Amino acid sequence: MIEIEQKYGIIGKSDAIKEVISSIEQVAPTDISILISGESGTGKELVAQAIHRLSHRKNRPYIVVNCGAIPSGTIESELFGHKKGSFTGATEDRKGFFEAANQGTIFLDEIGELPLETQVKLLRVLESGEIIRVGESIPQKVDVRILAATNKDLKxxxxxGDFRKDLYYRLKTISIHLPALRDRREDIPMLAEHFMIEYADRNNLQYKPITPSAMKILESLNWQGNIRELRNFIHSVFVLEKSHIIQAETVREYLRKHAGFIESGHFDTRFPVRMDKDVDKMERELILRQLFLLRQDVDEIKNMLRQNYQMLEKGQVSLDEIPQRLNRYDKEPIQAGEILTVEDKSIRDMEKGLIEQTLDKYHGSKRKTAQALQISERTLYRKLKEYDIQS
Incomplete structure (x- = not known):
């Protein structure tokens, strides 16, 4: 298991990741097709690579195809090839990805993006091992192992009606699900250290250790972009931070300063979110990030109050001194009995309102609401019960 972790970059000690590695070891020596599921950034391609490299096809071609990146009008030609003159621009016979992967493995990423008509032809490959080039009528045999991945709910x-039932059950014979990083938080320290060492070695730089308190903050975050987001955040802090140790204050500073941190690792200090997203996504991301920052503030205030209360109990400060002590932490004085709100709305009210608005937008669909808010359906149901939201 350690060898697989080191060789293929599958890092973790959680039960969930151990189960994934165990599944890889079991299925890799076979020729059976595998469906790999999980959110974006969870490492689906790493799993596919590991399966190929542990198989008897490891010295044969390994072809990666992003089904979502190929226009629907050309995807059949790309996958199965075409005959000269079969369409405008087909100036010569051309092999497709399946022929190129013959005797090897093909990894079809974002399989849920395949057009229905192409799904029919993929099913033929799975069942009979045959492909038909665009513009031809005679099938030809290919010996290809198919690995597919999706971040969508194919069921x-x-x-x-967007995915064929027969193809779904054919692919789902053996499936490996990669958990979200927030569901295996105990792996975050190992991953963060790995990314820090990796970047330092690759760029011939001095390694910067992460303090335990800084690591606690990293473990507390939800990492909607999963491992990819964590890796890019670590690399960005490494590059931009001048000190030789990553402290908790450093992590907080970068989280606040770069609230617009995104999966690609690009920062734009003028905007808190990417401006190439649609308006709904931008608005939702702004609200969620502000909620996150507000929660951080609330946690800090709770800690301050707890510390002052403990000092009050021990007789180290008097009751009259408490307001003055609290005022040191804020530019604007805190008055006795003042409730912390944003535009007269508490964090709970804002979160409840956001859920209600999203539910209304998607006509009560729990699945679509959870996806839009980037939380699990289980979390959504808990929030609905907590806020007594009827849907």
Whole structure:
């Protein structure tokens, strides 16, 4: 297991990741097709690479195809090839990805983006090992192992008519699910250290250790972009931070200063979110990030109050001194009995309102609401019960 972790970059000690590695070891020596599921950034391609390199096809071609990046009008030609003159621009016979991967492995990422008509032809490959080039009628045999990945709920797509049921069950024979990083927080320290060492070695720089308190903050975050987001954040802090140790204050500073941190690792200090997203996504991201920052403030205030209360109990300060002590932490004095609000709304009110608005937008669909808010359906149901939201 340690060898697999080091060789393929699958890092973690959680039960969830151990189960993934165990599944890889079991299925890799076979030729059976595998469906790899999980959110964006959880490492689906790493799993596919590991399966290929542990298989008897390891010295044969390994072809990666992002189904979502190929226009629907050309994807069949890209996958299965075409005959000269079969369409405008087809000036010569061309092999597709399946022929290029013959005797090897093909990894179809974002399989849920395949057009329905292409899904029919993929099913033929799975069942008979045959492909037909665009513009030809005679099938030809290929020996290719198919690994597919998705960050979508294919079962839901089947119900909505966007994915073929027969192909779904054919792919789902063996499946490996990669958990979100927030569901295996105990792996975050190992991953963060790995990314810090990796970047230092690659760029011939001095390693910067992360203090335990800084690591606690990293563990507390939800990392909606999962491992990819954590890696890019670590690399960015490494590059921009001048000190030789990453302290808790450093992490807080970068979280606040770069509230616009995104998966690609790009920062734009003028905007808190990427401006190439649609308006709804930008608005939602702004609200969620502000909620996160507010929660951080509330946690800090709770700690201050707890410390002052302990000092009061021990007789180290008097009751009259408490307001003055608290005022040192804020530019604007805190008055006795004042409730911390944002535009007369508490964090709970803001969160409840956001959930209600999103539910209304998606006509009560829990699945779509959870996806839009980037939380699990389980968390959404808990919030609905907590806020007594009827839907």
């Amino acid at each position: 839901e797509q089947v119900m909505e």
